[in-house]
Amino acid sequence: MLPSSTLKYNLATGEKQVLSSWKSYTDPSVGDFVLQITPQVPTQVLVTKGSTPYYRSGPWAKTRFTGIPLMDDTFTGPVSVQQDTNGSGSLTYLNRNDRLQRTMLTSKGTQELSWHNGTDWVLNFVAPEHSCDYYGVCGPFGLCVKSVPPKCTCFKGFVPKLIEEWKRGNWTGGCVRRTELYCQGNSTGKYANVFHPVARIKPPDFYEFASFVNVEECQKSCLHNCSCLAFAYIDGIGCLMWNQDLMDAVQFSEGGELLSIRLARSELGGNKRKKAITASIVSLSLVVIIAFVAFCFWRYRVKHNVSADITTDASQVSWRNDLKPQDVPGLDFFDMHTIQTATNNFSISNKLGQGGFGPVYKGKLQDGKEIAVKRLSSSSGQGKEEFMNEIVLISKLQHKNLVRILGCCIEGEEKLLIYEFMLNNSLDTFLFDSRKRLEIDWPKRLDIIQGIARGIHYLHRDSHLKVIHRDLKVSNILLDEKMNPKISDFGLARMYQGTEYQDNTRRVVGTLGYMAPEYAWTGMFSEKSDIYSFGVLMLEIISGEKISRFSYGKEEKTLIAYAWESWCDTGGIDLLDKDVADSCRPLEVERCVQIGLLCVQHQPADRPNTLELLSMLTTTSDLPPPEQPTFVVHRRDDKSSSEDLITVNEMTKSVILGR
Incomplete structure (x- = not known):
């Protein structure tokens, strides 16, 4: 699709304009995948394989699709979406005066948005890209968390439907409610229903639009409707409600919407007193333990004349002292300033990719040598053991089919590995x-x-x-x-x-x-x-x-x-x-x-x-x-x-x- 191309539907006439994939990159006959907009209000982009949903953008909210939290940064050009009360709608990729862009649906079902830099097409947006982008990977009432690593979990108040399958990593069975809802009139006490908010969510599929002017009215209407399982009040849309299973829900690391899920009150407030007592006991125990440790430390200082000057550099020194020269022959130790300069302060334009333990950046040292820098995330799961393991192992292994490590950088909480740069990435x-x-x-x-x-x-x-x-x-x-x-x-x-x-x-x-x-x-x-x-x-x-x-x-x-x-x-x-x-x-x-x-x-x-x-x-x-x-x-x-x-x-x- 080039600028001004349009996807559309008309429920009255049955007319539909979609984008079909090729059979392969070299075979332009009709392939397996179709990209279209849905007649839901608001509409969303849906890629299907046959009749099976494959990827979904989330509902449209004036200037963005709610399932693409960084849409303003990743889309190559503006998008126009129109829907009317007569059952018709359209989506048009608008033209930009400064550059040419296009939208493709590949033979593998991937939507790609690119712009032309004068000599070649530059890929700006790809979907699906992440594991959680694929439709319904965690099943009904399952939540795919876009973390490192990604994982399926159940919404609060829900448990896996098929426990053994879930443990094996087959999540398509989804989750079921742990405590059934009791909904009859204005139920109170233990039978009352409450809403549990979940942040940074891609709104699930099968939503319904309701014309309420604020979040309070939206919540009240959902509460009084026994079929309503969840609601969200979204800027640019208003009130959405869900009367069916919550399907294809994703939690982002940033962005996303606030989804409120209906639960039995017992799921949230049943053990407040017990929790308060437990918290008090734990707090008192901690005070006693801290006092005891402080006393022992004081005695140790008096006996051994040990200085109490403890700085944040202690951890750093310990880690570096563990790297003995004989263990890491030829390994260079870089300072943080050198790496920041080489990577343009870890600029997004220098980012080569995202590994399981953190992002990888391209850098250039002052002598012109190109490097790849793996910046270990504090939440990655790679601790001291794995970090030291990688440094020691790669520094001792030399083979043309193994990557070569040049050095490392350890400063404060920062742990970085510096490799030879691979021109063609992974x-x-x-x-x-x-x-x-x-x-x-x-x-x-x-x-x-x-x-x-x-x-x-x-x-x-x-x-x-x-x-x-x-x-x-x-x-x-x-x-x-x-x-x-x-x-x-x-x-x-x-x-x-x-x-x-x-x-x-x-x-x-x-x-x-x-x-x-x-x-x-x-x-x-x-x-x-x-x-x-x-x-x-x-x-x-x-x-x-x-x-x-x-x-x-x-x-x-x-x-x-x-x-x-x-x-x-x-x-x-x-x-x-x-x-x-x-x-x-x-x-x-x-x-x-x-x-x-x-x-x-x-x-x-x-x-x-x-x-x-x-x-x-x-x-x-x-x-x-x-x-x-x-x-x-x-x-x-x-x-x-x-x-x-x-x-x-x-x-x-x-x-x-x-x-």
């Missing part, structure tokens, strides 16, 4: 982009697969340190100027000795979708856990599909399940990304699909080791048939698009096994 920026994916044809994809395998083999067998990565995924594969792959992000890696290693931990960390079943379920990991992750990577590279977002037809199949069926039916050739089909050698593709399936077998012992894997990838020797995969992560488990850090009291048991 593999996912090519693989899942409708245009850039064409730059990695089949021969290049095979080179990338083999390069990653060589890097893993070095970690497992060839380095003086034996390392299990534990977080191999497409976004952790960086590409240099020659498109050579480099494995990055060693914060979760573990060192070991011997030829084969297993470890059992209750602190399960990693990325769902890439995690081997034995690790996700029991905490047991080994070399073969990395092999499983590599198998998932292979299937993603072959298909151009994300493990967390794949669907086939009207069925919800995982990418692994579809790869298995493809291999059984056609040898796997129809799994290949259609955009690179012209450059492939069918036998190579089929062989790689089979190798990928061998890597994702359920039993670790059935998976190849890295030596066997390299032989499979570089020779034409016969391959064993894979066992049917049994570990299934449903497509709606979009947690797998980023880290799922599950922290329990850690108890680790290590076992060294001979061959």
Whole structure:
């Protein structure tokens, strides 16, 4: 769609004007996805796959869509929305005098808004982009929290409908009310209903507009209507009410609306007295403990003449003192001012991407050397152990398929890692982009697969340190100027000795979708856990599909399940990304699909080791048939698009096994 193009509907005549996707980037026949505006008041943009909702913008509020909190910053041009009382509406992307813009619906169902800089199209807005953007990932009354990592939770007063499925990460069943509502006239006492406000929300689907002039009237009307389950009073819209299940609700880190959900009073106020007593006891206990600690500290000072000058630099000094020169040979320590100058004070224009542990920025040192800076978020879950782990490990590992660390910066609460700059960013920026994916044809994809395998083999067998990565995924594969792959992000890696290693931990960390079943379920990991992750990577590279977002037809199949069926039916050739089909050698593709399936077998012992894997990838020797995969992560488990850090009291048991 170019400027002045219009989406519209007319309920009276049945006329509808929509935007349909192409079949593929090179095939302009009608594809699977449709972008349209809905006849709801106010309208919203809806992308469907067939008749199934795929992405939703949230209702229109005068100048913005409520499901796009940063719309003013990300949209390339103004939008005009018109609706009348006769049942017709339209959305027009208006022209801008200073630049040309366009709207695309890709063959993968992604809405892309771009502007032209005179030589090329610059992408400004993409949706869906985040796991939570996909329609209804958390089911009815489920809330997708856009955090790091993203997660599904139930609204207050609700519990998972299918407990075991929810624990496995299949959230599509959603949540159900814990205490049923009692609604009859003006109920009082324990039968009264109350509203619980939830902030920063993308308004759920199936809303209804009510013409009340203020929030008080909106709330009163909802309270007196036993069918009303929630309400919101939104600037630019007014009063919205929900009489159906709350579907496709998202909580943003910033922006969003205030949604008030109807609950039984007992869900909010039943234990106030008990809580007050508990709070008093806890407060008194804290006072006693603090007084005791202060006394002990005073005695210690008197006895040892210890100065009480404690500064905020103590933590910083401790961390730096833990980095012994022999542990980090050749590592540079940068000061914060140098990094701020290099990254233009962490300017948004320098931001390369967002990892599970924080944002990554491009920088340039005074000598002209380009760097990549990973700024660890205080809420990321990567603490001292992971930070030190990554510094020590990468500084000692040297291989052309591993990223190289240049140094670090530790000042106050700031923890930064400085890497060599990778011109082509990460593999996912090519693989899942409708245009850039064409730059990695089949021969290049095979080179990338083999390069990653060589890097893993070095970690497992060839380095003086034996390392299990534990977080191999497409976004952790960086590409240099020659498109050579480099494995990055060693914060979760573990060192070991011997030829084969297993470890059992209750602190399960990693990325769902890439995690081997034995690790996700029991905490047991080994070399073969990395092999499983590599198998998932292979299937993603072959298909151009994300493990967390794949669907086939009207069925919800995982990418692994579809790869298995493809291999059984056609040898796997129809799994290949259609955009690179012209450059492939069918036998190579089929062989790689089979190798990928061998890597994702359920039993670790059935998976190849890295030596066997390299032989499979570089020779034409016969391959064993894979066992049917049994570990299934449903497509709606979009947690797998980023880290799922599950922290329990850690108890680790290590076992060294001979061959």
